[in-house]
Amino acid sequence: MSKHCEKVQNRRELLTAVLRYATLGTLGAIGVGVFAKRRRLVQDGICINSGICKGCGIFEQCGLPLALSAKQVQKTENREQKTENRGQTLISDI
Ligand code: SF4
Numbered sequence: 001m002s003k004h005c006e007k008v009q010n011r012r013e014l015l016t017a018v019l020r021y022a023t024l025g026t027l028g029a030i031g032v033g034v035f036a037k038r039r040r041l042v043q044d045g046i047c048i049n050s051g052i053c054k055g056c057g058i059f060e061q062c063g064l065p066l067a068l069s070a071k072q073v074q075k076t077e078n079r080e081q082k083t084e085n086r087g088q089t090l091i092s093d094i
Contacts, residue, residue: 041048042062049056053070056062 038048038058042058042064045064047064047066048058051066053059053062053067056067059067059070
């Protein structure tokens with residue numbers, strides 16, 4: 001292979017690598033930006049999921065009134081479920 005062809009190939013590889021890493025860097029920056037924005041919105045008391053707590057990605061960490069209410073309901077349901085299970089166990093023991 002001639003020196004000219006090698007230079008062209010090296011330039012292409014360099015350009016490809018630059019584009020690849022620039023794309024990766026841009027995608028990473030967008031991801032960090034979205035994450036930071038979601039955090040800031042929740043800290044400012046703004047819901048990020050239209051008030052649909054079930055399946056929300058930050059439900060466990062969320063301290064908004066809607067989430068606290070949903071957690072309370074969840075606790076009550078879990079307690080009732082445990083009571084129901086205990087009752088069924090007692091009945092099956094008889
Ligand atoms: S957990 Fe509920 S209140 Fe909190 S951001 Fe998600 S949907 Fe909104």
